[in-house]
Amino acid sequence: MELETRYDPHAHEGDVYERWMQAGAFTPAKEAPEGADPFVIMIPPPNVTGVLHMGHALNGTLQDVLVRFHRMRGRDALWVPGTDHAGIATQAVVEKKLFAEERKTRQELGREAFVERVWDWKEEHGNKILEQFRRLGSSCDWTRTRFTLEPDMSRAVREAFVTLWERDLIYRGARIVHWDCVLQTAVSDDEVEMVERKSKLYYLKYPVKDAAGEQVTVATTRPETMLGDTGVAVNPSDERYGALVGKTLVLPFLDREIPIVADDSVDASFGTGAVKVTPGHDPADYERGARHGLPVLNVLNRDGTLNEEAGPFAGKSREQARKEVCEGLEELGLLEKVEDYVHNVPISDRSKSPIEPLVSEQWFVKMEPLAQPAIQAVKTGALTIRPERWTKVYLDWLENVQDWCISRQLWWGHRVPVWYDEDGVPFASREDVEIGSPHPKTGKPIVRQDEDVLDTWASSWLWPFATLGWPDKTPDLERFYPTQFLSTAREIIYLWVARMVMAGYALLDHLPEEKRCPFSTCYIHATVLDAKGKRMSKSAGNGIDPLDLIEQYGADAVRLSLVLLTREGQDVKLAPDRMEMGRRFTNKIWNAARFVMQNLEGERTEVGAGTPTLLEDRWILSRLARTTAEVTEALEGFRFNDGATALYKFVWNDFCDWYLELVKSRLGEGDSDSAKTARGTLALVLETSLKLLHPFTPFQSEVLYGALRERLGASNGEMLVRAAWPAGERLAVDEAAEADLDVVRELVGAVRSIRALTMVADRMPLAALVIAPSAETRRVLDECHERARALAFLSQLEVAEAGERPPASAVGVASGMEVFVSLGDGVDLEKLKETLERRVAKLEKGTAGAEGKLANKGFVERADPDVVQAERDRLEEMQGELELLRRNLSGL
């Protein structure tokens, strides 16, 4: 196969993915390999309505890197994909479409027909996001794709519901809930966002009963809710109102008599110190009302208009009522004043409309008992959350957990599996119940099923095991549960992560305690921000579409860039051009591979032929061994960035910059042992590098691996995706080789520095460069000088015997070697002098620091002996260089 000079991702990605699919490369073998531990990830199911955003792209990359890594390491690897039915979001999308296209509301269509429409929509559009995950290269087992509303999931959801019901952990209650007046459903605490809004603070006067002219002023932001007031509260220690507690007020408009009560929760310093109590429409008031036995009055309809309880204001919208209430009070002389006021208003995440706290009948799950094991999970280490600081967030929520309102007044979702008899006595059932059949307890006929559906999270909290077939004890459940890794966004630590842990402990009671936690590591990935550090959002229009990036740079470059840019626990600011890093690197790999393969023409069948004895061969193999260990350790510890960085440095700075250059002249030697070894080493290093790269750049590494095997004549169609992770006897760290090559690099560097100094002085090239090596370094030079010649800058180098000291204008030192430079004519001595002086100053500072350190007893006695020795060596070196530079300076 001919490789183009520039890597073109689009020429390969589609084909490669297709080959993986045809080979079933992502589906675990029927039987788990002997002795292989599972490595399982459940994808956080994206909404079916969703399109891939940068957060998905990052998260998908991280999960894929790990799954591919562990698959290659021989673990029984599985990554289960799927989507979430996302009750409110999906229903809203379809409702909107229905109205736009047919001018119909869901009510006009009817429940059954509407749900049918949603399914139609799902079949048509619901796979989009999973397709996009494929573009990214995700190696999910697509044969196991799940959907949170499919029939098997319904069984799981019912099993969970009924189990909790039987344990008395589910109850129906009138509670104040967050009501979304647009979507006309209850939403959970976690779906509410507090948004700062400018508004007014109204001071209302309520007359005291039987006390002509006496009034109490309350401050409120919601004057229209005064119609639902059933009391006024003051702080018991507030002297202003002491005498009034126990007296009665008369509510304007309605003439309702309401008591003044004393309650600690009232802040005497806010407003007037007196607060109206509206238990039906304010969570805090609900609590206060309950403490004082005040009645709960609901003055709102489900759409947010006022109901008949509101007397003259019935039927008005909230906004209209507010206006009219104020006007009315004004007329009555009961509006004291209105102030500007900024406060936080609860807004529904889903409809973006203001939440109305409303008392209504809902289903709740008692959370406290479920929370205990989830708290224990992190305390015992069964669950590790990374970065660690999120543990506290997780625990804080669990330790103060509120009961979970699980009913939603929607149609798209799992219907609450509760049926009622004619007296309204409920019971929960795993099976559908026929209308008319007898209630198992009361014996009376069943008349209806509960109309509500369950919160979406009431299915997704079962995800880690419902995807494996639970409640049946399937082979998959046995083999793949619990999972090892969950990677998700911080926003859903409460909504999802904590609840999955609870569900695992509560519902998988056939398993021993230590196997119930659904995942052992929960990784909270970075948030992807825009270039200015703002959150990407549709409404702000600052989002970057990952598919555009893939289109432009290729999936591998995007994956690599994301991993290189993201360090654990730190958000990442992203601009499209940051993908350049990945693009350049993938192009570099491509060309290095091309070069290697061009030199492997012919009959070679064995990778890594010959025993390397030459320094550079030993060196690169040692570096390869070290890099292999680094990448392996990094990925085992979920340090993605470290792994990618180690590879980047190895491939680019060691392999391409040095090894390929050093080996070029040998490659022309035909059949010499030296040439053979070079070719073998090249092939081995390339092949191993491709394996290490595969988790990060799966497409490109697969293409190059195929090409390499073909070139070696060793191809039998095997794919890199299933290759074994590098390990073994050929890869050992050779410290001597690394140290020796460091000397060479340093030497070359020193020559370049001296040369650069003169070039700074004037662009004149050097008249001559002479090196007088010590006996020790001479050995190393002899070994590699010929190869080093291949480097352009070394072609000017002449090696002299020690002791032959040529006249020099500048002298440098490197690894015990003196480097003499004689300057050509026309050098700007002033500039050279300046440069040298700066260098001297820097060195003086350095030596002073080192001397101080070594003069310090504490350091010498307590520090690691190696560190002290290194410090001495460093000082000596600096002193030597300093001395030479001073000599240079005085000679100028």
Add this chain to the structure above:
RNA sequence: GGGCCAUUAGCUCAGCUGGCUAGAGCGCUACGUUGACAUCGUAGAGGUCAGUGGUUCGAGUCCACUAUGGCCCACCA
């Protein structure tokens, strides 16, 4: 009102449990290559590591406070 996170080169960021003369990529400058690489290589300029105090033989790294920016939680009507 609590809590968390950041602040290191012009830009984006690395610097793990305190210990080489504080690094990388991009950008900039110079030179060299253009027979693996519509490039690549080498070198250079550029930093009082936000500020103040403390612990220590030694602090970018640990502690306290301050400043700036960002995020999360919370029933102040």
